Amino acid sequence: MISVQHVSKTFRAGGTVTAALQDVSLEVAEGEIFGVIGQSGAGKSTLIRAVNLLERPDSGTVTVDGDELTALSPADLRRARRKIGMVFQHFNLLQGRTVRGNVELGLEIIGVDGDARRRRALEILDLVGLADKAGAYPAELSGGQKQRVGIARALAGSPKVLLSDEATSALDPETTRSILDLVKTINTDLGLTVLLITHEMDVVKRICDSAALIEGGRIVEQGRIVSLISTAGSRLAHELFPLGAVPALPGDTVIDITFSGGSADRPVIAQLARTYGLDVSILGAAIETIGGNQAGRTRLALPGSAAGNAAPISDLRNQGMLVEIVGE
Amino acid sequence: MLLDPSLPQFWSDLFQVLLIGTGQTLYMVGVSLLITVIVGLPLGIVLVGTEPGGLFESPFGSRRLGRVVNRVLDFIVNLGRSVPFIILMVALIPFTRLVVGTFIGPTAAIVPLAVVAIPFFARMVEIAIKEVDTGLIEAAESLGATRWQIVSKVLVPEALSPMILGLSTTVTSIINFSAMVGTVAGGGLGDVAVRYGYQRYSTIHMVAVIFVIFVIVMVLQGLATMLAKRFAHRSRPNRAEKTVPALRASAVTGA
Ligand SMILES: Nc1ncnc2c1ncn2[C@@H]1O[C@H](COP(=O)(O)OP(=O)(O)OP(=O)(O)O)[C@@H](O)[C@H]1O
Ligand SMILES: [Mg+2]
Numbered sequence: 001m002i003s004v005q006h007v008s009k010t011f012r013a014g015g016t017v018t019a020a021l022q023d024v025s026l027e028v029a030e031g032e033i034f035g036v037i038g039q040s041g042a043g044k045s046t047l048i049r050a051v052n053l054l055e056r057p058d059s060g061t062v063t064v065d066g067d068e069l070t071a072l073s074p075a076d077l078r079r080a081r082r083k084i085g086m087v088f089q090h091f092n093l094l095q096g097r098t099v100r101g102n103v104e105l106g107l108e109i110i111g112v113d114g115d116a117r118r119r120r121a122l123e124i125l126d127l128v129g130l131a132d133k134a135g136a137y138p139a140e141l142s143g144g145q146k147q148r149v150g151i152a153r154a155l156a157g158s159p160k161v162l163l164s165d166e167a168t169s170a171l172d173p174e175t176t177r178s179i180l181d182l183v184k185t186i187n188t189d190l191g192l193t194v195l196l197i198t199h200e201m202d203v204v205k206r207i208c209d210s211a212a213l214i215e216g217g218r219i220v221e222q223g224r225i226v227s228l229i230s231t232a233g234s235r236l237a238h239e240l241f242p243l244g245a246v247p248a249l250p251g252d253t254v255i256d257i258t259f260s261g262g263s264a265d266r267p268v269i270a271q272l273a274r275t276y277g278l279d280v281s282i283l284g285a286a287i288e289t290i291g292g293n294q295a296g297r298t299r300l301a302l303p304g305s306a307a308g309n310a311a312p313i314s315d316l317r318n319q320g321m322l323v324e325i326v327g328e
Numbered sequence: 329m330l331l332d333p334s335l336p337q338f339w340s341d342l343f344q345v346l347l348i349g350t351g352q353t354l355y356m357v358g359v360s361l362l363i364t365v366i367v368g369l370p371l372g373i374v375l376v377g378t379e380p381g382g383l384f385e386s387p388f389g390s391r392r393l394g395r396v397v398n399r400v401l402d403f404i405v406n407l408g409r410s411v412p413f414i415i416l417m418v419a420l421i422p423f424t425r426l427v428v429g430t431f432i433g434p435t436a437a438i439v440p441l442a443v444v445a446i447p448f449f450a451r452m453v454e455i456a457i458k459e460v461d462t463g464l465i466e467a468a469e470s471l472g473a474t475r476w477q478i479v480s481k482v483l484v485p486e487a488l489s490p491m492i493l494g495l496s497t498t499v500t501s502i503i504n505f506s507a508m509v510g511t512v513a514g515g516g517l518g519d520v521a522v523r524y525g526y527q528r529y530s531t532i533h534m535v536a537v538i539f540v541i542f543v544i545v546m547v548l549q550g551l552a553t554m555l556a557k558r559f560a561h562r563s564r565p566n567r568a569e570k571t572v573p574a575l576r577a578s579a580v581t582g583a
Pocket of ligand 2: 045046166
């Protein structure tokens with residue numbers, strides 16, 4: 001649905017040169033929620049703004065729903081943008097318009113006439129749970145309500161894609177959850193493809209099907225989360241299940257076991273103890289529900305060297321678990 | 329000839345003179361204000377738009393043209409604002425003659441008044457529009473808005489409240505200058521003040537003129553403040569009402 005190919009963008013401002021995006025490529029499949037995560041200054045906003053060409057890349061191509069945006073004339077680009085809704089961290093609502101007026105903005109731009117516009121706006125406000133606030137002004141709303149208006153505005157023109165630039169960063173955790181749930185609902189009910197950027201792993205955990213990690217303007221890793229979890233050395237997977245620093249335990253082998261799907265509810269430790277007579281100690285564990293499945297990572301200390309523990313380790317691997325030796 | 333307040337026709341004359349003067353002042357101020365808005369508003373918008381990174385940064389695809397337009401307009405606006413009004417008015421006499429046919433009378437006064445007010449108001453518009461959050465422009469762009477739609481649906485409505493306040497300041501100075509024009513070109517309350525209050529030593533006329541001008545300015549400013557507030561939508565009175573009883577209740581229960 002969204003294809004970003006070899007996109008680069010360099011900013012030159014007052015003598016400093018910032019390579020905000022360096023040869024970034026990204027594929028977002030139709031109907032999925034794709035999360036781009038990265039630290040402040042990594043280039044996340046630049047990337048998402050390149051998708052609807054609010055920021056025109058220096059090189060590379062951006063294709064959305066079959067239209068190569070980077071090749072379109074200004075008028076065609078405006079038309080193509082109507083298929084791409086966007087929500088913003090700071091909502092960007094018109095203060096002088098009511099909630100309904102804000103939602104109608106995109107429809108006015110397309111040229112939908114008054115009556116149809118009003119009906120559509122009320123319909124969408126109902127969807128985001130703000131039907132009773134149609135006549136209020138943004139200044140009278142809470143942050144979460146403002147973001148719902150932002151989402152309603154983005155959805156009013158029936159786009160195929162929703163872009164979200166840190167839509168929940170200005171909100172408290174509870175409101176964040178309710179907005180994320182709304183995005184998930186929109187994704188499943190309307191079949192909208194969502195590309196969101198965030199600096200919070202919780203957002204990715206909660207609603208994303210796929211994720212990419214961006215660092216210093218480069219995509220370091222990307223893929224479906226279920227496959228990232230079972231990829232050895234995946235940084236995203238490590239971020240999803242943070243276990244902290246590996247302790248130095250002389251004479252022990254420290255292993256991280258990642259399990260997902262079917263292997264999640266197996267009595268692994270008891271089994272190791274029974275079959276190999278091992279004195280296993282648990283150093284840490286993180287378990288999450290991702291995409292409706294239990295997945296997690298456990299850090300264990302096994303007495304003896306890695307070579308000495310080769311048999312139990314390969315046994316675990318044969319059971320479909322990802323085992324990484326992180327210390328010995 | 330001195331005026332004698334004890335004569336019966338003094339007061340009716342005063343009233344007559346004030347009425348005509350006020351009418352002329354309102355006419356001069358009204359028409360020049362209209363011209364000021366019609367020319368100054370687009371001028372202010374173009375001033376902001378042609379700045380680097382602005383909406384009209386490269387009109388007709390030429391970045392160079394945008395820069396030139398910006399520089400030229402900026403220069404004209406600065407010039408218009410820095411020349412003392414009395415000099416501007418005299419310097420404009422040939423131009424006024426060309427446009428109106430004469431440089432005497434209320435209609436002729438409109439020309440220098442508009443010329444002095446346009447750059448003033450254009451700056452106010454520029455400042456007001458610069459205050460509009462660029463995020464709003466991006467939001468409109470993301471919805472596929474044209475530049476004209478961004479101007480008409482986002483920039484002008486969102487800057488309306490400060491622009492109205494700017495307009496009220498502009499009116500005040502137009503009124504101020506209209507009195508000055510009156511003394512030179514004739515007409516309006518300024519003319520009344522000079523001809524009766526100064527030349528014929530009638531303090532009553534002077535006071536009456538000051539009072540009428542004061543009332544006009546007060547009314548216009550009150551109106552502007554009211555309109556500006558009406559369009560700002562920034563206050564949250566409902567919230568305040570709701571929180572106060574809540575606080576009281578918790579104070580009583582000790583919660
Ligand atoms: N218009 C601009 N002019 C100059 N430099 C810019 C501009 N926009 C972004 N940058 C620079 O590009 C880099 C990436 O910025 P970007 O806004 O994409 O980061 P981000 O990942 O969204 O960060 P944050 O989480 O803080 O929003 C930063 O170093 C930033 O300073
Ligand atoms: Mg950002």
